[in-house]
Amino acid sequence: MSTYLLRRAGTSVIIVIGISILVFGMLHLIGGAPGRAVLGLRASPASVFAWDKTHGFNRPIAIQYLTYMNQLIHGNLGQSYKLNQSVDQVLAEHAPISAYLSGLGLFFSIIIALPVGIYQAVKRNTLGDNVITAAAFVTYSMPVFLLGLLLIQIFAITLGIFPVGAPASVSQDSSVVGAILDPRAMVLPVATLTLISVAGYSRYMRSSALDALAQDYIKAARAKGLPERLVLIRHLVRNACLPMVTLIGLSIPLLLAGNLITENVFNYPGLGIMFIDALQQEDYPVLLAYTLMGGVLTVVGNYVADIALTVADPRIRLA
Amino acid sequence: MFRDVETLPPATTDHTIAEGGEVTVIQSGWRLGLRAFAQNRLAVVGLGLLLFFVVFCFFGPIFYHGDVSVANIVNTNSPPVVGHPLGTDTEGFDVLGEIMVGGRASLEIGLLAATIATVVGTLWGTIAGLVGGVVDGLMMRVVDVILSIPLLFVILIVGAKWGSNVLNLAIIIGIFSWLVPARLVRGEVLTLRVRDFVAAARAAGAGRSRLVLRHLIPNALSVVIVNITFQVADAILLVAALGFLGFGLNYPTFDWGDTLASGTNNLLNGYWWEVYPVGVCIVLTVMAMNLIGDALRDALDVRLRRR
Numbered sequence: 166m167s168t169y170l171l172r173r174a175g176t177s178v179i180i181v182i183g184i185s186i187l188v189f190g191m192l193h194l195i196g197g198a199p200g201r202a203v204l205g206l207r208a209s210p211a212s213v214f215a216w217d218k219t220h221g222f223n224r225p226i227a228i229q230y231l232t233y234m235n236q237l238i239h240g241n242l243g244q245s246y247k248l249n250q251s252v253d254q255v256l257a258e259h260a261p262i263s264a265y266l267s268g269l270g271l272f273f274s275i276i277i278a279l280p281v282g283i284y285q286a287v288k289r290n291t292l293g294d295n296v297i298t299a300a301a302f303v304t305y306s307m308p309v310f311l312l313g314l315l316l317i318q319i320f321a322i323t324l325g326i327f328p329v330g331a332p333a334s335v336s337q338d339s340s341v342v343g344a345i346l347d348p349r350a351m352v353l354p355v356a357t358l359t360l361i362s363v364a365g366y367s368r369y370m371r372s373s374a375l376d377a378l379a380q381d382y383i384k385a386a387r388a389k390g391l392p393e394r395l396v397l398i399r400h401l402v403r404n405a406c407l408p409m410v411t412l413i414g415l416s417i418p419l420l421l422a423g424n425l426i427t428e429n430v431f432n433y434p435g436l437g438i439m440f441i442d443a444l445q446q447e448d449y450p451v452l453l454a455y456t457l458m459g460g461v462l463t464v465v466g467n468y469v470a471d472i473a474l475t476v477a478d479p480r481i482r483l484a
Numbered sequence: 485m486f487r488d489v490e491t492l493p494p495a496t497t498d499h500t501i502a503e504g505g506e507v508t509v510i511q512s513g514w515r516l517g518l519r520a521f522a523q524n525r526l527a528v529v530g531l532g533l534l535l536f537f538v539v540f541c542f543f544g545p546i547f548y549h550g551d552v553s554v555a556n557i558v559n560t561n562s563p564p565v566v567g568h569p570l571g572t573d574t575e576g577f578d579v580l581g582e583i584m585v586g587g588r589a590s591l592e593i594g595l596l597a598a599t600i601a602t603v604v605g606t607l608w609g610t611i612a613g614l615v616g617g618v619v620d621g622l623m624m625r626v627v628d629v630i631l632s633i634p635l636l637f638v639i640l641i642v643g644a645k646w647g648s649n650v651l652n653l654a655i656i657i658g659i660f661s662w663l664v665p666a667r668l669v670r671g672e673v674l675t676l677r678v679r680d681f682v683a684a685a686r687a688a689g690a691g692r693s694r695l696v697l698r699h700l701i702p703n704a705l706s707v708v709i710v711n712i713t714f715q716v717a718d719a720i721l722l723v724a725a726l727g728f729l730g731f732g733l734n735y736p737t738f739d740w741g742d743t744l745a746s747g748t749n750n751l752l753n754g755y756w757w758e759v760y761p762v763g764v765c766i767v768l769t770v771m772a773m774n775l776i777g778d779a780l781r782d783a784l785d786v787r788l789r790r791r
Contacts, residue, residue, distance in 0.1 A: 183625065
């Protein structure tokens with residue numbers, strides 16, 4: 166098992182290096198010489214050229230890449246020229262706010278999707294199962310922003326229970342404390358993320374539980390007279406949850422993307438808003454760092470899910 | 485990634501019994517698949533919806549002349565009235581007309597992007613699976629790398645720079661979403677090439693190109709076709725998200741996401757006709773594609789036919 170994990174770690178490192186080359190190359194192609202973007206349209210070509218030269222943007226791309234990677238290894242993600250801040254600082258400012266939103270979203274979606282999926286599998290092809298399947302199908306086909314807008318329409322505009330946007334305190338001082346202190350304003354953003362994830366997770370959970378239900382150990386457990394409740398809790402749930410471990414590891418890019426849109430719908434100042442701001446301002450160092458972070462997180466998520474699965478499932482004995 | 489299998493009635497193996505009562509006509513896998521597809525009511529609903537939207541968006545403007553090019557500032561944000569069945573928007577454009585024209589862009593991008601992704605992915609997967617060894621390993625690591633970068637980020641960054649018209653945006657989405665078909669096809673090719681009928685064809689003296697064209701690709705095709713429908717659905721959602729965030733097509737081209745984004749600014753004013761009709765169109769189209777995809781998979785992929 167440890168050889169397998171080591172080999173997987175090796176592949177992961179190679180993939181991370183590949184990601185860095187691809188993302189760096191892509192952003193270099195798009196905004197390789199940021200002098201114009203930084204100095205503005207009125208700057209003279211000479212000063213733009215001089216700026217690019219001073220900041221090393223006229224060197225060969227391979228050298229620029231190696232310099233950037235060297236910085237990265239030393240924990241320096243670069244400098245945002247637009248915000249005049251280090252990218253580390255920009256990310257550190259927004260990351261906790263986003264993590265709070267995604268964390269809550271992920272937590273609730275697992276808490277809801279597990280029982281819903283198992284209920285659907287146990288009561289398969291009944292009215293309840295079909296209604297949930299249909300609801301999940303519609304939600305799954307819905308753009309995230311439309312779901313957010315619907316929730317705003319129903320709960321904020323028509324019923325007036327929850328505020329329309331993000332907590333005002335978060336928008337003002339951009340700190341996660343403001344979000345924690347105003348739970349009412351978090352309800353709709355978290356609900357948007359949760360509903361979208363539940364739609365996917367519960368479908369997955371249902372088919373995984375259906376597979377588990379057909380196994381012999383369930384028959385054996387029933388045959389020895391175990392009450393149905395215990396069959397479900399002891400035998401079904403634990404086995405049906407295994408594929409979910411992988412799924413949660415795989416859903417990190419989905420969470421990041423869902424966040425990006427949800428944050429923009431609710432004007433919630435996390436990494437998603439930061440990304441859109443950076444895109445509008447052509448602030449490439451921030452875009453580069455965040456996209457790299459997304460890629461690395463995905464690889465790490467997959468790897469951690471693999472480890473978790475080998476720990477959780479003793480049947481997996483990969484040499 | 486989440487799509488699972490719907491439970492379906494088992495495909496009927498409807499042997500037509502000839503007069504003697506012994507000879508049976510064995511129908512081809514494709515025929516059986518099509519029959520299973522036609523028997524799935526949801527699939528027919530999906531197909532009907534898709535046809536409706538294609539006719540609505542591509543032929544609708546011939547019969548219904550909603551003004552979407554000349555701003556009419558004396559008649560802005562009008563609720564649905566006789567001349568404007570779905571009202572007008574902030575510029576005085578007719579919303580129904582906007583939905584038709586915008587839907588054209590959405591559907592075109594969806595179909596084109598899915599085609600590009602499928603062609604590239606099929607070729608990549610077939611080559612990797614056939615050649616094997618180091619080349620396969622290398623090609624699949626490339627897939628792993630691109631697959632690890634969140635798609636929305638990449639499309640936003642590249643699309644904001646170059647994706648201002650339908651063709652560009654479709655190409656951009658296509659060249660970043662061929663990875664799943666590549667993986668699927670490679671897996672298929674790996675299992676197919678050791679199957680008996682391939683060995684038989686080889687023994688009968690079939691050349692490499694005949695093997696690929698007559699035996700491998702037709703058999704791997706069902707996986708690819710099912711995947712196309714999901715690709716179209718995902719591409720339409722992606723374009724809508726881009727339009728909503730303000731990095732989509734440039735005026736005068738627009739898609740459903742753009743229309744929805746501008747309508748959203750008026751949500752608080754209660755101008756529902758600028759938001760929900762177009763929202764319903766997006767959901768129904770994506771749902772139609774997903775329904776067709778699910779049904780096709782159940783119909784074509786024998787291994788996935790449920791107990």
